[in-house]
Amino acid sequence: MDGEDDAPKSLMEEMYANGIEGVDDAPSSSTSTTIRKNRPIISGEQLDIEAYAALYSGRTKIMRLIFLADHCDNSGMQLEALRMAYDELKKGENTQLFREVVQKIDGRLGPNYSTDATWCAMVDRKADQRKDKLESELNAYRTNLIKESIRMGYNDFGDFYYAHGALGDAFKSYVRTRDYCTTSKHIIQMCLSAILVSIEMGQFAHVTSYVSKAEQTPEALDPPSIAKLRCAAGLAHLEAKKYKLAARKFLEVGPELGNSYSEVIAPQDVATYGGLCALASFDRTELKNKVIDNINFRNFLELVPEVRELINDFYSSHYASCLEYLGNLKSNLMLDIHIHDHVETLYDQIRSKALIQYTHPFVSVDMRMMADAFKTSVAGLEKELESLITDNQIQARIDSHNKILYARHADQRNATFQRVLQTGNEFDWDVRAMLLRANLLKHEYNLRASRKI
């Protein structure tokens, strides 16, 4: 008996003291003895650049490092990122980007990391040679009219341009292979290449169209490709600020993705983007069904335990800790190229949802307790609630004297009467004006008719 009495009491205490007591042990506060591999990379701590960069490959790795360098204020991190970018670029053939990075480094990393003019010249020369070779080969193929070779030729051109940073030409070359695609596998390959280049260019309209094109040939799609296409579609929706659609796409990505799409996105990103968009746009049932109970997505969430924790906290109404996780994650999220300009909006939406969800089950809410739960002042909370009420997202009224929020349910009967009387008046006005206008028109018409006669 006593146990039963205690349990509901402690539950109630927990409900009131929503997060005032200590937060669960955040996994990121683990000690330094943890193996580096298990440490989450996108977490509340300062970003570990090497581990971050190791998630990606190809051009996106360089772009992300450059973005990092541009946007973080820690000069140590900045130099680290630029150094890694430099090394990565040396392995490739993109001299344009190389010069840019060197300019950004500005000699701060010593003589080893300065303009290597000889290397640039050599690469450019090789590039010209290769380009001529490719062109002559392509012309030969074109005269022979062998479809497969022409397609390979254009593909090679696309790869060449992409490696050299001429994204527009790369895109055009890839698209030209469309006429020479014979099997569905070719089409898928073309679509994936086009999608990759479009994402790098930032033209997400193309991404959407090529994703749908690729999905129209389902026979040739193997699970990793399906996962890749869903990621690309999710990114496109994210850029278009359609957070609900983006969340749905990211949540459908299967675990077959693995690391196969490292030229674009890492599984940690899938988890983060999907989790945050879902939290900002889904309602409670959808959140439970598609995120919390989603076994596939759970694997992704394991990679970013902070996001997993914050989703669970939100669902179980521990708003203070949820918002704390969000605050910690913010600085690292601002360094990510895809999500950085959406962070503010998503955070605002999540916060509003938390406020609405908090007040939903109650008839009256003590604003002081609510302010504690959300770790703000009562005045600040009042302002936030006021804007939510004005937007009609919360049906309630504030008693500013006693600082209580009262739920308010519209009186249907009175509202109906008011609307009836108002509609009657409007009808009266409209019909009278209409009759008057009809009379004027008739008069004018008669006048014109009589003039004609």
Next chain:
Amino acid sequence: MNSVEGLLTQIRGLSSTASDVLSLQNVLKQADESLHAKSTRLLPFLDQLDPSKHSLGYLYFLEACTAGPVTTESASSFVLIIARFISSCVAEQIRLAPDKFISVCKRFKDQVLLLEEPLRGVAPMLTAVRKLQSSTEHLTTLHPEFLLLCLLAKCYKTGLSILEEDIFEVDQPRDLYLYCYYGGMICIGQKCFRKALELLHNVVTAPMSTINAIAVEAYKKYILVSLIHHGQLSTSLPKYASGVAQRNLKSLCLSYMELANSYNNGKIADLETYVQANMEKFGSDNNLGLVKQVVSSIYKRNIQRLTQTYLTLSLQDIANTVQLNSPKEAEMHVLQMIQDGEIYATINQKDGMVRFVEDPELYKTCEMIEHIDLSIQRLMTLSNKLTVMDELISCDPLYLGKAGRERQRFDFDDFDSVPQRFNI
């Protein structure tokens, strides 16, 4: 002179029965020109006619007399004569010559204005309007003249009595525009903003082929009254407004549209600076009073918005949110609004708190039921009127002719309502 004498005898003789009056009218029409030629010498002859019996004849004579230019001395004498005529004339007789009557009344108005005593003209003009209209739904050219006199004499209540009647028949569009414009101004003067909005809306959306100055001025006032009454302005004119109006009105009233924009932003300081900057412009349109009312209404709007989100609020907070200077001012505003019935609240002076309550109307009283019942009756009559008008137009040969001509554009089955005879 003989012809005039002869005319007088005929008038006296033929003014008894309706058919006589008709033949008299023909006679008078023929004699009209000669009368006008002798206009300056006709005055003494007027005494030989009795306005109540020989209204038509008197009218013709009077019209010829007053044909000349109006001077102050002639004005004072004529004003009395015309006023007496209007009050004693017979309605059926003067309706036979409406233009003459209208021109006499217009000259009467000019004379009254020349003497700078518009009040003298109000009552006679009202009688004139009543005698000229064929029904209370009929708008005559005299209506706007009458309203103009009311405006100048500042007796708005008399004007309001005419405005209460609904108008459905119009002779001249210009009359309607002027009528609605002046009517709007009278309603603004009486602070019946709803009716003013209705009248001004009618001007602005009336069918017109070219933009006219009356519509422009009316639209300026419409913007201001809409802001005062509704707190917002719909940015586009409704679809049934004429194309000319939709295209041109906004560009002709730019500073007012700017005012509406800054009102919508809700920042009182911005609104006031804008008004200060454009003072002379508003003043030259004679809209300064209205503009000041707009500025004071923005406070009301903001306070009303507060009732939606708060149950109780301190006067200090109200003053801060609505950008007033002190809680005392806030209290005055709230008190005024409670008295005007614009919000429902109680002020607790001890705590300095205002408690907002819901509209106490429960829609359960007998008066409310009666009100609803009357509204329903009124709407049913209106609805019938609409049906009747629809039927009338469907039988109108002009309409049928036009619809018949269009017939071959439509499919054979679609347009059954036009009989075969009109198929051209």
